[in-house]
Amino acid sequence: MVIHNLSKHYMVDGESLMVLSDFSLEVEQDAITALVGPSGCGKTTLLRLIGGLESIDSGYIELNDQEKGPMSYLFQEPRLLPWDSVLTNVELVLRESIPTKKERIQRAMEFISLVGLEEYASFKPDQLSGGMRQRVAIARAFAFPAKIMLLDEPFQSLDSLLRWSLVQAFITLWEKNKRTVLYITHDVQEAFLMADRVVKLSHRPMRVLKEYPIMMSRSERSLRDPQFAELFSQFYQ
Amino acid sequence: MPRSTLATKVVVVLSLLLLLGVWHIGSLVLDAQVILPTPSKTFSAFITLLQYKPLSVNLLTTVGRALKSFLIIVTVGSVLGIIAGYKPLFSAALQPLLVMCKAIPVMSIILLAFIWFSSGTVPLFSAFLMGFPVMFVQVEEGVRLISEDLSEMSHMYHFSQKDRIMHLIIPSLTPSLITGAKASLSMVWKVVIAAEVLTVPRYGVGSRMQLAQINLETAEVLAWTLIAILLTALGDVLFIAMLQLPKRFRELKTKHFERVHGHS
Numbered sequence: 059m060v061i062h063n064l065s066k067h068y069m070v071d072g073e074s075l076m077v078l079s080d081f082s083l084e085v086e087q088d089a090i091t092a093l094v095g096p097s098g099c100g101k102t103t104l105l106r107l108i109g110g111l112e113s114i115d116s117g118y119i120e121l122n123d124q125e126k127g128p129m130s131y132l133f134q135e136p137r138l139l140p141w142d143s144v145l146t147n148v149e150l151v152l153r154e155s156i157p158t159k160k161e162r163i164q165r166a167m168e169f170i171s172l173v174g175l176e177e178y179a180s181f182k183p184d185q186l187s188g189g190m191r192q193r194v195a196i197a198r199a200f201a202f203p204a205k206i207m208l209l210d211e212p213f214q215s216l217d218s219l220l221r222w223s224l225v226q227a228f229i230t231l232w233e234k235n236k237r238t239v240l241y242i243t244h245d246v247q248e249a250f251l252m253a254d255r256v257v258k259l260s261h262r263p264m265r266v267l268k269e270y271p272i273m274m275s276r277s278e279r280s281l282r283d284p285q286f287a288e289l290f291s292q293f294y295q
Numbered sequence: 296m297p298r299s300t301l302a303t304k305v306v307v308v309l310s311l312l313l314l315l316g317v318w319h320i321g322s323l324v325l326d327a328q329v330i331l332p333t334p335s336k337t338f339s340a341f342i343t344l345l346q347y348k349p350l351s352v353n354l355l356t357t358v359g360r361a362l363k364s365f366l367i368i369v370t371v372g373s374v375l376g377i378i379a380g381y382k383p384l385f386s387a388a389l390q391p392l393l394v395m396c397k398a399i400p401v402m403s404i405i406l407l408a409f410i411w412f413s414s415g416t417v418p419l420f421s422a423f424l425m426g427f428p429v430m431f432v433q434v435e436e437g438v439r440l441i442s443e444d445l446s447e448m449s450h451m452y453h454f455s456q457k458d459r460i461m462h463l464i465i466p467s468l469t470p471s472l473i474t475g476a477k478a479s480l481s482m483v484w485k486v487v488i489a490a491e492v493l494t495v496p497r498y499g500v501g502s503r504m505q506l507a508q509i510n511l512e513t514a515e516v517l518a519w520t521l522i523a524i525l526l527t528a529l530g531d532v533l534f535i536a537m538l539q540l541p542k543r544f545r546e547l548k549t550k551h552f553e554r555v556h557g558h559s
Binding site for chain 2: 109111128129130131133135137139141142146150151153154198202
């Protein structure tokens with residue numbers, strides 16, 4: 059995916075606010091790219107433009123043939139249907155791609171099991187904890203036959219321990235089922251532990267300040283590893 | 296609503312007894328059965344009514360009118376309310392009609408309707424004009440309250456139109472539909488009976504009330520009133536029971552799921 063000269067403005071109280079202007083970025087296929095930047099720099103807007111949730115003022119997004127098609131979006135909130143069970147919440151996103159109900163339920167259950175919630179398939183979202191709800195959202199995002207996944211700080215609202223277990227769950231699912239992932243966060247550590255490439259962004263107007271490719275395998279990454287610590291510390295220079 | 300404890304139940308019963316006591320003493324003081332019959336006289340008139348043959352015809356005709364107008368109100372109010380919730384221009388176009396419906400006194404609607412329609416149609420027409428705005432406003436507001444976040448999610452994950460309606464719009468609107476339906480149902484009873492009183496169609500609780508009033512059968516007027524109250528209460532009870540059905544059904548489904556998937 060290549061982002062070419064994207065611009066977007068909003069009208070706030072009759073004044074035009076330029077959120078993105080001429081922003082360009084190349085995103086590697088089937089890899090995790092983390093975008094790290096200060097709050098309010100326009101990361102979320104960028105993700106919403108890519109996902110088609112907002113209209114683009116100018117510029118365009120180029121997708122190669124393998125990347126074309128629907129996209130998954132992991133929002134900051136789980137955004138589950140509160141009146142439907144965990145199973146139905148996941149099964150609904152498979153309706154377009156799998157016509158037979160039995161197969162669909164089986165497939166949905168596979169993803170629910172992968173995030174460790176098979177026992178809770180018949181539960182309603184409000185019977186689950188916040189972390190469990192976000193797990194359901196992850197299962198749903200992976201169940202959806204998307205080539206590109208957009209993550210808008212989906213772990214942000216959780217405490218650090220829970221957060222880490224969700225990052226692990228996400229990585230496990232992704233390793234089994236690689237797609238192009240564009241992940242925005244302001245947590246540098248999380249970005250370095252998760253991504254194949256970390257992109258450092260500036261304040262508005264958002265620009266790419268520096269890119270950090272990470273060659274180490276995810277299992278070797280540890281804050282105690284000197285090589286990794288070195289890489290990590292470069293970010294703050 | 297306060298929780299129904301033994302204490303609240305006792306208070307309700309005592310308050311009811313107090314009302315009956317005031318009524319009884321009042322009628323003894325007035326000492327004129329034409330103006331205010333005693334509760335026991337009213338009750339025996341009520342029993343006589345229950346044994347009286349055409350009761351069921353009158354009752355069923357009124358219930359039929361109320362149900363018919365209720366169904367029309369719920370259907371038209373929901374459909375137009377949903378459209379108005381999504382289309383501001385449509386909502387604006389309906390505003391004058393709504394303001395009019397809310398401002399016109401019930402009695403002038405009934406009197407005008409009686410000039411235009413036959414006496415059997417007047418209760419339906421009047422009930423519709425009175426109940427429709429209540430339903431409409433609730434549903435329209437309900438549409439505005441549908442979560443923007445969930446809507447976005449449903450588009451992102453390519454929900455079909457049918458799934459969007461079944462899994463997002465209808466469940467989101469359910470509370471508004473229930474509130475609107477409940478409010479218009481209790482309104483419908485009152486308007487239908489009022490219209491019957493004024494237009495006196497051949498059958499109907501209101502027609503009987505009117506006849507009893509002309510004959511100065513005050514106890515019978517009160518007995519018919521008691522029937523009207525019971526009808527409203529029964530309507531409420533049936534309505535609430537109906538709402539419990541899907542919940543019961545869901546519980547059964549969950550139990551079934553747990554049996555099949557071996558979760559206890």
